[in-house]
Amino acid sequence: xxxxxxxxxxxxxxxxxxxxxxxxxxxxxxxxxxxxxxxxxxxxxxxxxxxxxxxxxxxxxxxxxxxxxxxxxxxxxxxxxxxxxxxxxxxxxxxxxxxxxxxxxxxxxxxxxxxxxxxxxxxxxxxxxxxxxxxxxxxxxxxxxxxxxxxxxxxxxxxxxxxxxxxxxxxxxxxxxxxxxxxxxxxxxxxxxxxxxxxxxxxxxxxxxxxxxxxxxxxxxxxxxxxxxxxxxxxxxxxxxxxxxxxxxxxxxxxxxxxxxxxxxxxxxxxxxxxxxxxxxxxxxxxxxxxxxxxxxxxxxxxxxxxxxxxxxxxxxxxxxxxxxxxxxxxxxxxxxxxxxxxxxxxxxxxxxxxxxxxxxxxxxxxxxxxxxxxxxxxxxxxxxxxxxxxxxxxxxxxxxxxxxxxxxxxxxxxxxxxxxxxxxxxxxxxxxxxxxxxxxxxxxxxxxxxxxxxxxxxxxxxxxxxxxxxxxxxxxxxxxxxxxxxxxxxxxxxxxxxxxxxxxxxxxxxxxxxxxxxxxxxxxxxxxxxxxxxxxxxxxxxxxxxxxxxxxxxxxxxxxxxxxxxxxxxxxxxxxxxxxxxxxxxxxx
Amino acid sequence: xxxxxxxxxxxxxxxxxxxxxxxxxxxxxxxxxxxxxxxxxxxxxxxxxxxxxxxxxxxxxxxxxxxxxxxxxxxxxxxxxxxxxxxxxxxxxxxxxxxxxxxxxxxxxxxxxxxxxxxxxxxxxxxxxxxxxxxxxxxxxxxxxxxxxxxxxxxxxxxxxxxxxxxxxxxxxxxxxxxxxxxxxxxxxxxxxxxxxxxxxxxxxxxxxx
Numbered sequence: 001x002x003x004x005x006x007x008x009x010x011x012x013x014x015x016x017x018x019x020x021x022x023x024x025x026x027x028x029x030x031x032x033x034x035x036x037x038x039x040x041x042x043x044x045x046x047x048x049x050x051x052x053x054x055x056x057x058x059x060x061x062x063x064x065x066x067x068x069x070x071x072x073x074x075x076x077x078x079x080x081x082x083x084x085x086x087x088x089x090x091x092x093x094x095x096x097x098x099x100x101x102x103x104x105x106x107x108x109x110x111x112x113x114x115x116x117x118x119x120x121x122x123x124x125x126x127x128x129x130x131x132x133x134x135x136x137x138x139x140x141x142x143x144x145x146x147x148x149x150x151x152x153x154x155x156x157x158x159x160x161x162x163x164x165x166x167x168x169x170x171x172x173x174x175x176x177x178x179x180x181x182x183x184x185x186x187x188x189x190x191x192x193x194x195x196x197x198x199x200x201x202x203x204x205x206x207x208x209x210x211x212x213x214x215x216x217x218x219x220x221x222x223x224x225x226x227x228x229x230x231x232x233x234x235x236x237x238x239x240x241x242x243x244x245x246x247x248x249x250x251x252x253x254x255x256x257x258x259x260x261x262x263x264x265x266x267x268x269x270x271x272x273x274x275x276x277x278x279x280x281x282x283x284x285x286x287x288x289x290x291x292x293x294x295x296x297x298x299x300x301x302x303x304x305x306x307x308x309x310x311x312x313x314x315x316x317x318x319x320x321x322x323x324x325x326x327x328x329x330x331x332x333x334x335x336x337x338x339x340x341x342x343x344x345x346x347x348x349x350x351x352x353x354x355x356x357x358x359x360x361x362x363x364x365x366x367x368x369x370x371x372x373x374x375x376x377x378x379x380x381x382x383x384x385x386x387x388x389x390x391x392x393x394x395x396x397x398x399x400x401x402x403x404x405x406x407x408x409x410x411x412x413x414x415x416x417x418x419x420x421x422x423x424x425x426x427x428x429x430x431x432x433x434x435x436x437x438x439x440x441x442x443x444x445x446x447x448x449x450x451x452x453x454x455x456x457x458x459x460x461x462x463x464x465x466x467x468x469x470x471x472x473x474x475x476x477x478x479x480x481x482x483x484x485x486x487x488x489x490x491x492x493x494x495x496x497x498x499x500x501x502x503x504x505x506x507x508x509x510x511x512x513x514x515x516x517x518x519x520x521x522x523x524x525x526x527x528x529x530x531x532x533x534x535x536x537x538x539x540x541x542x543x544x545x546x547x548x549x550x551x552x553x554x555x556x557x558x559x560x561x562x563x564x565x566x567x568x569x570x571x572x573x574x575x576x577x578x579x580x581x582x583x584x585x586x587x588x589x590x
Numbered sequence: 591x592x593x594x595x596x597x598x599x600x601x602x603x604x605x606x607x608x609x610x611x612x613x614x615x616x617x618x619x620x621x622x623x624x625x626x627x628x629x630x631x632x633x634x635x636x637x638x639x640x641x642x643x644x645x646x647x648x649x650x651x652x653x654x655x656x657x658x659x660x661x662x663x664x665x666x667x668x669x670x671x672x673x674x675x676x677x678x679x680x681x682x683x684x685x686x687x688x689x690x691x692x693x694x695x696x697x698x699x700x701x702x703x704x705x706x707x708x709x710x711x712x713x714x715x716x717x718x719x720x721x722x723x724x725x726x727x728x729x730x731x732x733x734x735x736x737x738x739x740x741x742x743x744x745x746x747x748x749x750x751x752x753x754x755x756x757x758x759x760x761x762x763x764x765x766x767x768x769x770x771x772x773x774x775x776x777x778x779x780x781x782x783x784x785x786x787x788x789x790x791x792x793x794x795x796x797x798x799x800x
Contacts, residue, residue, distance in 0.1 A: 109649055166646065166647040166648075166672040168672070169644060244671070312671065312675055317675075325678055327698070333723060335720035336712065337712040338714070339622070339655035340712075370655075374717060375719075553713075554656050
């Protein structure tokens, strides 16, 4: 196949495929998503989206114990969701190789925190491999399956956004190892984690940990590069590339295995250099562990590295006193350009009306998190996937609605509802809670790139074949109204999210009925899925009240006189501005 | 604008092999949906065809929702970091003028900046929370940027969606790859029926700098 320019995620998919992976499961999450989207396109491998990461890992465990090599992928916060099966499967071990890709996001480019997934590898005592570019991502993916089988354990493959989303040259073999599924036999003492078995299996895990440490000491993935011995740096992942950029002459211990650490190798390296430093980002994962081995870790000569956020060559240069390249100052006074709801986005009118209601909004994870920013500023809290509905219930228990005279509303997207919102809603129903819950059903998992999900009914295989969620037969979609009714909620409404009056009425009526629980399903497709354009409206006799501008449409601006102007390249003729004008001055065509 | 996220597959070195005395850094900035990713892939392909090492780093996430986006391409005999730090960009290509200003400190001393001479008003401005810089053009001229009416050039060439390829033409004048290598890369990366229009856009972009 020769050389290819592949992202880390593409390289991992290729490596896993060559290693003979037969099943792939995941919940989409930046920066991990493209791994399975690439793997599904390859022959002789089955891939699916799970409703959440816990389910993905459990499906993966079943497939592995059932005898085939399996890849499970997720973003860092997804590992929290999958932590339950992860921690207990540490003691059971696996069947055929099982690799868990955990993709971290230092600097929170697309995440709610920047936790380091390797803490989970250490916590679960499972090996963790850490590639520094796509070539290594491709190779380590294959090695991870070997390690998983050799040591009878889930093997974590860890990457950060810079590895996942950077294309580098990869020498691709292109040949797949054909493997026969392992014969299946029941082994309850290994896989049934009742206390007596769990205690015995923990002893096996202890022995495995010792064996893994011995392996890490000798492993070729841990590499010493001895150069200038006055500076010795322990580093892994993308940071290795940044260290080499900033400090080409430094001696480096590059750890391709980030759990377990090799104590003897670290001590030997420390003895060969004058001062040992650790370069890492957004955590003290290595520093704490190296210090615990009684190896002295020095502070960089010109100051510490940042405690949070992505670390790049510029930070390393600064910490080690290397002059930065000359440059002009950053420009000041520029308008910020955060992401915004697209023109025609079905979330827009719902947040306009929530703002109007002065509701206390418990939000959730997805594009609609943008309801928290101007001009809506309508969302009070966003913590984690599925939290909106359960937090709204907690707010109710605290009496916040009564004391503030503001209704409490939970807002969640369709994919997030399937991920972990259903159980949250069940908790409210079961305990006789009240309040209003909005499910924004835009027919897709928009935030991560319009993936299929259990609500729209598009499988990963169908997504790869470009099936539009709009073409899925109703019977294959999840009927959210029926589901909520089946849970015992009587006040369930289905509302067109593009119909301003209907949105307003539904929210008003539902929040007024404070004695009962109500659910509003706002249904309208994401504009990245439904790209239908209608003619641009015209503006006549405008009174410059500014109401249309406050809906925050990127296609709507103002001229010097304050008169609204519609950008014909961005407008899709959705009619949101026309509906919002209190004087009927924006006229829809046709 | 569909995102061109497919891999540059099966790189065959067809162009003349090039050796560089140091790694070159190209920074592409713009607004989500402007086609920066395609432009980055064309550039990366040229480097690969020249037998060079290359790394292309993209900030994904919410790029389709009108936020600031950036792509870094680093090419050299052996490329280490995939990030562009301040003062490190040999070439900055800005698809929008405010984004050009936002990226000005990444430019290396003596580097080249090519700017699409257009401004896209962010929602923060239209809702009255911020203002556009009144003197954006003057400030960009002050730092020696090449202001190119890339959108107008693309429309004049009869291919309004090729603004990004006009800018590829402009940046090609500051990079060591032969014109044929660029043209070959464009032909491989754009839809078949748009090859001719895109090559015309590329040609006009080159001419706009000369």
